[in-house]
Amino acid sequence: xxxxxxxxxxxxxxxxxxxxxxxxxxxxxxxxxxxxxxxxxxxxxxxxxxxxxxxxxxxxxxxxxxxxxxxxxxxxxxxxxxxxxxxxxxxxxxxxxxxxxxxxxxxxxxxxxxxxxxxxxxxxxxxxxxxxxxxxxxxxxxxxxxxxxxxxxxxxxxxxxxxxxxxxxxxxxxxxxxxxxxxxxxxxxxxxxxxxxxxxxxxxxxxxxxxxxxxxxxxxxxxxxxxxxxxxxxxxxxxxxxxxxxxxxxxxxxxxxxxxxxxxxxxxxxxxxxxxxxxxxxxxxxxxxxxxxxxxxxxxxxxxxxxxxxxxxxxxxxxxxxxxxxxxxxxxxxxxxxxxxxxxxxxxxxxxxxxxxxxxxxxxxxxxxxxxxxxxxxxxxxxxxxxxxxxxxxxxxxxxxxxxxxxxxxxxxxxxxxxxxxxxxxxxxxxxxxxxxxxxxxxxxxxxxxxxxxxxxxxxxxxxxxxxxxxxxxxxxxxxxxxxxxxxxxxxxxxxxxxxxxxxxxxxxxxxxxxxxxxxxxxxxxxxxxxxxxxxxxxxxxxxxxxxxxxxxxxxxxxxxxxxxxxxxxxxxxxxxxxxxxxxxxxxxxxxxxxxxxxxxxxxxxxxxxxxxxxxxxxxxxxxxxxxxxxxx
Numbered sequence: 333x334x335x336x337x338x339x340x341x342x343x344x345x346x347x348x349x350x351x352x353x354x355x356x357x358x359x360x361x362x363x364x365x366x367x368x369x370x371x372x373x374x375x376x377x378x379x380x381x382x383x384x385x386x387x388x389x390x391x392x393x394x395x396x397x398x399x400x401x402x403x404x405x406x407x408x409x410x411x412x413x414x415x416x417x418x419x420x421x422x423x424x425x426x427x428x429x430x431x432x433x434x435x436x437x438x439x440x441x442x443x444x445x446x447x448x449x450x451x452x453x454x455x456x457x458x459x460x461x462x463x464x465x466x467x468x469x470x471x472x473x474x475x476x477x478x479x480x481x482x483x484x485x486x487x488x489x490x491x492x493x494x495x496x497x498x499x500x501x502x503x504x505x506x507x508x509x510x511x512x513x514x515x516x517x518x519x520x521x522x523x524x525x526x527x528x529x530x531x532x533x534x535x536x537x538x539x540x541x542x543x544x545x546x547x548x549x550x551x552x553x554x555x556x557x558x559x560x561x562x563x564x565x566x567x568x569x570x571x572x573x574x575x576x577x578x579x580x581x582x583x584x585x586x587x588x589x590x591x592x593x594x595x596x597x598x599x600x601x602x603x604x605x606x607x608x609x610x611x612x613x614x615x616x617x618x619x620x621x622x623x624x625x626x627x628x629x630x631x632x633x634x635x636x637x638x639x640x641x642x643x644x645x646x647x648x649x650x651x652x653x654x655x656x657x658x659x660x661x662x663x664x665x666x667x668x669x670x671x672x673x674x675x676x677x678x679x680x681x682x683x684x685x686x687x688x689x690x691x692x693x694x695x696x697x698x699x700x701x702x703x704x705x706x707x708x709x710x711x712x713x714x715x716x717x718x719x720x721x722x723x724x725x726x727x728x729x730x731x732x733x734x735x736x737x738x739x740x741x742x743x744x745x746x747x748x749x750x751x752x753x754x755x756x757x758x759x760x761x762x763x764x765x766x767x768x769x770x771x772x773x774x775x776x777x778x779x780x781x782x783x784x785x786x787x788x789x790x791x792x793x794x795x796x797x798x799x800x801x802x803x804x805x806x807x808x809x810x811x812x813x814x815x816x817x818x819x820x821x822x823x824x825x826x827x828x829x830x831x832x833x834x835x836x837x838x839x840x841x842x843x844x845x846x847x848x849x850x851x852x853x854x855x856x857x858x859x860x861x862x863x864x865x866x867x868x869x870x871x872x873x874x875x876x877x878x879x880x881x882x883x884x885x886x887x888x889x890x891x892x893x894x895x896x897x898x899x900x901x902x903x904x905x906x907x908x909x910x911x912x913x914x915x916x917x918x919x920x921x922x923x924x925x926x927x928x929x930x931x932x933x934x935x936x937x938x939x940x941x942x943x944x945x946x947x948x949x950x951x952x953x954x955x956x957x958x959x960x961x962x963x964x965x
Contacts, residue, residue, distance in 0.1 A: 338421055339382050340399070342374035367397035376401055378415040420489055427492040443535060446554055450477035452771075452822045466554060475554075534565070542566045548952040550930065552959060559957040560928055564596060566955065567926070568603050571620055580604070580620050584922045585629040586941065588929040596928070597629045628922075632937050633890055636897035640888075643900045643914050649883075656887035664885070668877045669701045672870070687866040700870075707871045708878075712891040713934040715898060715909055717875070721868045728861040733797055733850035736857070742796035745845050749799060750791055756837040757787050763830035771820040775812040776827055782809050783834060790838070800846045806838055894936045902943045911943045918944035923953065930958030 353362045376383060376399050387396045395402035395412070402410035409415055416424070446468045448456035455477060457468065469475055483491065534542065538558065541551050542565050553559050567585065570578050580600065587593040601624045608617045628635065637655075644651045656664075676684045692700045707724075711717035727741040736742045760783050767776045786806055793799035811831075814824060848856070882888060888896070901918070902909040911919065925945045927933060933941075946953045 337379075337382075337418055338377060338425075339386060340374055340376040342372040342399075364397055371396070371398055371400070373400055374414065376413075376415050377421060378409070378417050383415075416485075423489055423493050423496070426496045430496055443533075445557070446475065447478050449480050451480040451482070452820050454822050454826075466556070468554060534562070538562050538565075542569050546952065548947070548954045549956065551955075551957040553957075554959055559959070560592075560596070563926060563928055563955070563957050564599050564603070567600055568607075570924070571604070572607060572617075577616055578923050579623055580627045581623045582921065582923040583627065583629075583926060584635065584918075584924075584941075584944070585627075585926045586632050586635060586928065587629070588631065588932050590631055590634070592928065593629050593631055593634075597624065597627065600624060600627075600629070632933070632940070633893050636893040636940065639897045639900055639914075640893065646900045646912075646914060647896055649896070650886050653886050653888050655893075656882070656885070656889055660887070661889055664881050665705065665878065668874060668881055669697075669704065672874055672877060673697050673700065676870075683862055683866050687863050690863060703867060704870050704874050707867065708875055709891075711871065711875075712895065713936055715902075715936045715939040716904065717895075718872065721871060725861070725864050725868050728857045728864050730854045730857050733854050736850050736854045737795045737797045746793070746796050746799055749803075749841050749845060752837050752841055753787055753791050756834045757784070757791070759830050759834050759837075760784050760787060763827045763834075766823050766827050766830075769823065771818060772823045773814045773816075773819050773827055775814050775816070776831075779809045779811050780827075780831070783831065786838075787834070797850045800850050803838065803842050803846045804849075806842075808835060894940065898936055898940050898943075901940055909939055909943065911948050915943040919946055919949065925954045927954070927956045928958075930956035931960050932958070 353359075357365075376386065383390065383399075383401055386399050387401070390396045390401065390403060392403045392407050393405040395410070400412070400414040402412050404410055446466055448460070448468065450456075460466070541549065541562050551559055551562065563585075567580070567583060570583070571580050585593075585596065587596060601621075604617060604620050604624060608614065608621055611617060630638075640647075640649075641651070677688075688697075688700060691703060707721070711721050714720040723740075727739065730736045730739055730741075760780060764777065764780045764784070766772050767774055767780060786808075790799065790802055790806075793802055811828070882892070898909075901912055901915040903912050922944060925941050927941065941954065945951075
């Protein structure tokens with residue numbers, strides 16, 4: 333066939349520039365100005381015939397209006413021109429194919445590590461649309477940028493050429509996935525051989541997670557890093573263990589949605605059937621193929637529902653209950669709130685009326701209702717909802733600044749604030765590192781050192797009052813003027829941006845937690861205490877009446893599923909919760925408790941699952957995977 337060579341590689345403009353024609357501008361001049369605005373950037377084949385075909389009006393001593401090429405008077409290309417010879421294009425194409433193959437192999441081998449590039453202070457993250465969900469964070473161990481160094485064209489071409497020379501072997505994976513690149517390779521690969529060649533190769537860390545036994549294990553990794561795949565492989569490894577194999581129904585696997593549970597069960601079933609095809613006489617695998625259909629791979633609410641239906645007599649509820657529809661629950665809530673507030677208004681208690689005037693609306697009680705419902709819903713995510721509500725009131729029982737300093741409220745604020753300040757410390761260190769690089773803005777170092785000292789002083793505060801006093805007096809020095817022309821503009825902007833983030837963290841803490849002196853805060857909390865007591869009283873009353881209403885209708889909601897399962901599986905003691913006799917039966921049934929999307933579990937769900945684990949017997953068998961950055965809470 334005919335030899336085809338690329339004429340160039342171009343970035344196409346996605347914007348549509350609008351240029352007004354000047355009064356004295358000719359149509360021809362205006363047209364040329366439009367062409368320049370639309371000129372494509374990229375790389376052009378240096379062959380003169382190709383350039384002539386791409387821009388038929390380009391003459392010696394001029395610059396093209398449509399491609400990144402300029403000609404000197406002698407016909408040679410200007411230094412501005414972005415051109416490559418046919419040989420160089422071949423090197424680029426060969427290297428690109430090699431990288432595509434390597435990346436493809438890596439993904440099929442389980443390597444999905446997030447590793448964006450960084451060059452001269454600029455990063456790939458700046459242009460990425462998925463920053464909010466990818467989970468990349470340098471503060472997490474194992475996350476770092478691939479730092480690229482600038483190269484001139486000659487060195488870059490040589491590096492790509494050397495790289496392709498070192499990798500001439502074509503793997504079976506490449507033949508199957510990239511057969512179009514190897515037309516001369518006619519040998520076909522069987523599906524069995526293809527599957528063998530494409531078997532997942534786990535990283536050392538992933539394999540360690542798959543093999544670890546007899547311990548509680550939390551795997552935290554970003555979205556797309558293969559957490560769920562590792563969980564599935566761990567299940568298969570436990571089922572197929574040659575020394576201590578388990579039955580698949582001896583596992584409780586909790587997922588976030590029914591769809592995820594169904595998909596996981598299907599993946600495990602498929603893997604068991606595949607293993608059975610390779611070893612058809614294995615009786616253990618035959619049994620697993622049957623047991624998988626009844627395996628407890630489910631959502632937390634489905635598991636709770638099964639516990640309630642099997643042990644309804646323990647909490648004395650009607651076994652004929654049903655799960656209420658969302659619309660039905662809204663009507664019930666509305667009826668209960670209406671009755672409660674009407675009754676409160678009729679009683680004309682001064683504390684309630686003051687609370688209503690302070691937080692209610694002028695025309696209706698919608699704001700009050702929303703406050704009550706929000707507090708009620710949040711309390712239901714705790715194992716001891718009423719205890720949590722009482723603790724909210726106790727947080728306001730402070731008579732002076734010293735009480736605030738010793739309170740749980742004050743201690744929690746200090747803990748949260750120091751977590752943010754640790755982040756500010758890391759950002760300051762990054763800014764300092766950039767400023768000290770060869771072409772970095774070294775004149776900023778002094779101000780960054782003072783910033784670091786400020787952060788250290790804030791972190792060394794021992795209590796709320798001390799931290800409040802220090803954060804109120806924070807002052808930032810000005811950056812020295814950078815007049816050195818050799819300093820990278822990108823690095824100047826990178827350092828400035830990092831510093832603004834540091835200042836934003838500190839100002840945010842001041843705005844949210846330290847906006848007044850401790851004495852003033854304590855006085856305000858004393859004023860708010862009766863309002864808080866009234867709100868909590870309303871929430872408790874609503875909760876009791878709503879429960880009665882649901883029992884009358886013989887319906888339950890999702891929070892009831894969790895609360896009832898907890899009542900069946902755990903007993904409340906002074907120290908917390910301990911497993912019930914029913915929970916101990918589940919402890920004997922399940923060899924391991926596995927939780928997918930652990931970041932979306934609340935405290936009551938964790939208490940339920942801990943009660944049926946072996947933790948109370950000193951047997952650690954909870955396996956969790958998740959990513960805090962994807963949490964819905």
